[in-house]
Amino acid sequence: MFEKMAKYIRENLQLLIDQPVGTYCLRLHNDRVYYMSEKILQMAANISRDKLVSLQICFGKLTKTYKFQLHITVLDYLAPHTKYKMWIKPVTEQSFLYGNHVLKPGLGQITENISQYQGVVMNSMVDIPLGFGVAAKSTQDCRK
Structure with a gap:
């Protein structure tokens, strides 16, 4: 996943994780990668995994052959950091x-x-x- 992201934003990949408003993280849930703040992650820990439908922003998904595909929802986060x-x-x-x-x-x-x-x-x-x-x-x- 980081290889696909680095294809667009190169050395600015660290800027996605270390935001000025707090620390963000990437989590895998049901073959989808979500981008969320650590505060949301702590709140989601109280919900069982089978009841949890989605988390904050979906960055992409893993295909059946485990290749990563970016979703269009990542565009607002890629655009400011792309070179x-x-x-x-x-x-x-x-x-x-x-x-x-x-x-x-x-x-x-x-x-x-x-x-x-x-x-x-x-x-x-x-x-x-x-x-x-x-x-x-x-x-x-x-x-x-």
Whole structure:
């Protein structure tokens, strides 16, 4: 799981755990990974595991083959800490949200030094995080 998260936020992974408002932790429950404060964790300890449906924020789940998949709910927590971002033009936003690829003409801005196959967070032109993905080309290839 940390490998997937590090793909997007690199060295800022520690910032998710050590928040200024308190310490947060990641817990596995029913093949899902939840992100919660230690205060919520202590309160949830009073509830039996079979009665507990969900905890604070679901970061992702483990598949049957035990591969980790990030959920879209993690986007609000990844976006402020990510190093590499791409901004999409308003015309292309709808197409991206329906699951299509973003082509070069649909990119508004791109951060410097993105390598090929690097994890990026996709933003609208007004800095609203829309999703995350993998860059098929590096920054230098996109500028050509």
